[in-house]
Amino acid sequence: MRSILNPLAAAWPAVALTCLGAASPAQAQSTPTPSGTLPPVVVTGNPLGSDGIATPSDVLAGPGLVVRRGSSLGETLSGLPGVSSTYFGPNANRPVIRGQDGDRIRVLSNAGATLDASALSFDHAVPIDPLAVERIEVLRGPAALLYGGSAVGGVVNAIDNRIPKAPIDGVDGAIELRGGGADRQRAASALVETGGPGLAIHADGFKRRTDDLRVPDFDRPVDGGSERRDRIVNSASDARGGALGASLLWDHGYLGASFDTYRNDYGIVAEDDVLIRMKRDKFALAGEWRDGGGAIRAVRARLQSTDYRHEEVEGTDEVGTTFRNEGQDGRIEIEHAPLGNLRGVFGLQAETAKFSALGEEAFVPSTRTRQAALFAYEELQLEGASRLSFGGRVERHALDSAGDEAGADPRFGAPQQRRFTTGSAAFGGIRDLAGLLGAGWQLSGNLAYTERAPTNYELFANGVHIATAAFERGDVGLGKEKGGNLDVALEWKAGHDRVRAGVFTSRYSNYIALLRTGEPDFVNDEGEAFPVYGFRGVKARLSGVELEGAWRAFEAHGALDLDAQLDAVRATNLDTGEPLPRIAPLRLKLGAVYALAGWQLRGEVVRASRQDRVPGDDVPTAGYTLVNLALSKQVMLAGNDALFFLRLDNLTDELAFNAASIATVRDLAPLPGRSLSAGLRLSF
Numbered sequence: 001m002r003s004i005l006n007p008l009a010a011a012w013p014a015v016a017l018t019c020l021g022a023a024s025p026a027q028a029q030s031t032p033t034p035s036g037t038l039p040p041v042v043v044t045g046n047p048l049g050s051d052g053i054a055t056p057s058d059v060l061a062g063p064g065l066v067v068r069r070g071s072s073l074g075e076t077l078s079g080l081p082g083v084s085s086t087y088f089g090p091n092a093n094r095p096v097i098r099g100q101d102g103d104r105i106r107v108l109s110n111a112g113a114t115l116d117a118s119a120l121s122f123d124h125a126v127p128i129d130p131l132a133v134e135r136i137e138v139l140r141g142p143a144a145l146l147y148g149g150s151a152v153g154g155v156v157n158a159i160d161n162r163i164p165k166a167p168i169d170g171v172d173g174a175i176e177l178r179g180g181g182a183d184r185q186r187a188a189s190a191l192v193e194t195g196g197p198g199l200a201i202h203a204d205g206f207k208r209r210t211d212d213l214r215v216p217d218f219d220r221p222v223d224g225g226s227e228r229r230d231r232i233v234n235s236a237s238d239a240r241g242g243a244l245g246a247s248l249l250w251d252h253g254y255l256g257a258s259f260d261t262y263r264n265d266y267g268i269v270a271e272d273d274v275l276i277r278m279k280r281d282k283f284a285l286a287g288e289w290r291d292g293g294g295a296i297r298a299v300r301a302r303l304q305s306t307d308y309r310h311e312e313v314e315g316t317d318e319v320g321t322t323f324r325n326e327g328q329d330g331r332i333e334i335e336h337a338p339l340g341n342l343r344g345v346f347g348l349q350a351e352t353a354k355f356s357a358l359g360e361e362a363f364v365p366s367t368r369t370r371q372a373a374l375f376a377y378e379e380l381q382l383e384g385a386s387r388l389s390f391g392g393r394v395e396r397h398a399l400d401s402a403g404d405e406a407g408a409d410p411r412f413g414a415p416q417q418r419r420f421t422t423g424s425a426a427f428g429g430i431r432d433l434a435g436l437l438g439a440g441w442q443l444s445g446n447l448a449y450t451e452r453a454p455t456n457y458e459l460f461a462n463g464v465h466i467a468t469a470a471f472e473r474g475d476v477g478l479g480k481e482k483g484g485n486l487d488v489a490l491e492w493k494a495g496h497d498r499v500r501a502g503v504f505t506s507r508y509s510n511y512i513a514l515l516r517t518g519e520p521d522f523v524n525d526e527g528e529a530f531p532v533y534g535f536r537g538v539k540a541r542l543s544g545v546e547l548e549g550a551w552r553a554f555e556a557h558g559a560l561d562l563d564a565q566l567d568a569v570r571a572t573n574l575d576t577g578e579p580l581p582r583i584a585p586l587r588l589k590l591g592a593v594y595a596l597a598g599w600q601l602r603g604e605v606v607r608a609s610r611q612d613r614v615p616g617d618d619v620p621t622a623g624y625t626l627v628n629l630a631l632s633k634q635v636m637l638a639g640n641d642a643l644f645f646l647r648l649d650n651l652t653d654e655l656a657f658n659a660a661s662i663a664t665v666r667d668l669a670p671l672p673g674r675s676l677s678a679g680l681r682l683s684f
Helices: 006-022 062-068 073-077 456-460
Strands: 057-061 083-085 095-097 105-109 135-140 154-159 170-180 185-196 199-210 214-222 225-231 237-250 253-267 274-290 296-314 318-339 342-359 367-381 387-401 416-432 441-452 462-465 470-473 481-494 497-516 532-556 558-573 587-596 599-608 624-637 640-649 675-683
Touching (some): 057 062, 199 253, 416 456
Parallel strands (some): 105 154, 470 532
Antiparallel strands (some): 135 154, 170 675, 199 237, 237 253, 274 296, 342 367, 367 387, 387 416, 416 441, 481 497, 532 558, 558 587, 599 624, 624 640, 640 675
16 A cells, blocks of 8 residues: 555546536526525535435534634534533533544544544644634534544534635625633634636635633642632633635536635643644645536545644743644545435545654654545435435555654654554434324434544553543554444424434444553652553443424514423443443533524523543532523624624533543633623624
């Protein structure tokens, strides 16, 4: 395997030439589609654009996303059904879906890999700012069939219009301003799009600054004692970024490119004087050719190159450790012509990444990871809205450790190699129950078998991980992680009213977990002791329930909508009988929305139960109740659409801690205290 990207590199010119050969200004669509408009269907995990998919999903877009935006993806999504977040302070938190996080949750940008270091350590942020995102889609449950083994727990896809896919007539754009909150945020973003026959151009930029996060008074652990604090120490941030993209468009497709950059300087809450300086640059190509009259109906392709780097700066300007990840990833999907009622796609996905961690806190050697996959997805339309979906994926992984660097202290040993071949398969469907239970009822289900190759740190780690305050040791002999998942849901919809009840269970025969080894603590040269943890495979089970409902109470002078949500996950290490770590507790949310003449007032109460089902090396997390209010108004300003909003979060100033945080940082970083924030988005 001289290069795992060779198949994509060879295929991309053919795709580009096919697209360009079909294009001419005379063929441009005469009726433009508004900039940024997306069809009202889930895009992620839905390559055929069906009205619904069997995998549970959520979409944030439009005014709902604007009002909900946080400073990170984790904060923005936390509270959706089955979705919580890790929490290393306000800057570094990653989505958790049904108790799964890290390399079991695939975070994507326009369906492409982020190629960062956020899954390696809890203090590493995801280099995607919600200010630059127009739509976020979440898949809850296995999506390995389409996105690989790192999506065994779910997918988060942040979608923007940096490579335009539809014509733009004239000049469109938006400006968004935000301020306030528990972190005294000052943020602004802007985008502008323009075009003409056969051409569309996009440009955007954003900047966000925050102070140390204000929290209710709490006792912060310090050197065996505690001190009273009302802010999280070293939690300020300064993020900025932007992008430029353009596309050639015609009746049957597009071909475009974009360049975007992201910078974020933020404090590490576990260390008072450590700052992370993060930067990520990405170049992307994307194209589509559709409406073919032969055996091939559409070809979609994306190829991108990413250069990620962050430095951990100690004190004034001393760089302690530098993390870097450089790589390319690409994907080609080919949709075949229908075979009766059977439609489908097949494709190729490849990714290569060169990772290095250099410095005193590097606990993983420099590695090179390559993977290539073939996949197929088919959908069979049945009577009415009923349909079945099924498919499979075969993936090849190659992981190479460079071992000890020349002149460095022996730690990782000689260079090592591991090779894995993984497979995934899924079978799902949606059954229209109108004839049995009445209009609006449907039953959905998904059965999946997934395999995941161990990551570079699960195989090769050997050192002190400051973020977890532990000595972590990989196991080069680890096998593939294997598991099966069953997801079933019953749903009813009628106008504004809906109810959904879903249950799921996942069972793993080789779940790779980081567990205490039982050996004596590791003591470094400064005399500091660290407990020793090792990665090993265990049998595990994760099961849960998700209930959602909404009801329009009245619609006379305005409209009042009520909603409720409950979710719970139970995760167990079947080898020991102990719970798996960092699982969100049972959560209940009750909300009400009153809308009148463009005004919308929402109030909600969120109750998280006490999480006392924890492994022996953790402690229970107290329950909490949060009360949140949001007021928004859609208006016209100088003939342009505008959205103004106010948010009052944690009205009662409740002291709350996140059970999904690692124990070493949980007591240092409570959830935000009472705060008022405001914002304005103007579209033109």
